[in-house]
Amino acid sequence: MKPIIRAFFKTLRLVLGPVMLLKERLTQPKGVVREPAAQTTVNLQCQNLALYQFSTCPFCIKVRQEMRRLSLPIDKRDAQHDSAHRAELLQGSGATKVPCLKITDANGQTQWLHDSAAIVTYLRARFAAAA
Known part of the structure; x- marks a missing residue:
């Protein structure tokens, strides 16, 4: 029974994966436009962040958007x-x-933030004010 269920979900992922990626590409939001100096500051702050993700994970797509x-x-x-x-x-x-989301602070301390809602909240709190 387990192999049948695994095969079903694997097939489902193979079929829905490309559809999800196409939807993500077609519904890309426009990015905020900042002054060049402000964007440079944001770019420098983002160097201490890394998003671990799967390409077709709907929660990862939410964070990427x-x-x-x-x-x-x-x-x-x-x-x-x-x-x-x-x-x-x-x-x-x-x-x-x-x-x-891997967050490395100026002291080299690392924090790992799971959950798409928590990541989106963190990004908005940290970077939306700079927009």
Whole structure:
């Protein structure tokens, strides 16, 4: 029974994955436009952030859309197909749950933020005021 259920969901992902990616591409929000100096500051702050994600995860798509809306050049790391990124996610956060935002502060301390709603709230609180 388990192999049948796994095969069903694998087939479902194979069929719906491209549809979800197409929808994401067609519904991309316009990014906020900042003054060049303000955008440079935001770009520098985003160098300390990394999003661990799967390309067709609907929760990851939600976070990527918010990143586009806020014009945030956050490094996106594929934890599904890249074993090094997956291992780093597992070692750092203790799970391979995505989306996960890695936040490194000025002191080198790392915080791992799971859950798309929490990530979107964090990004809005930190970067929406700069928009």
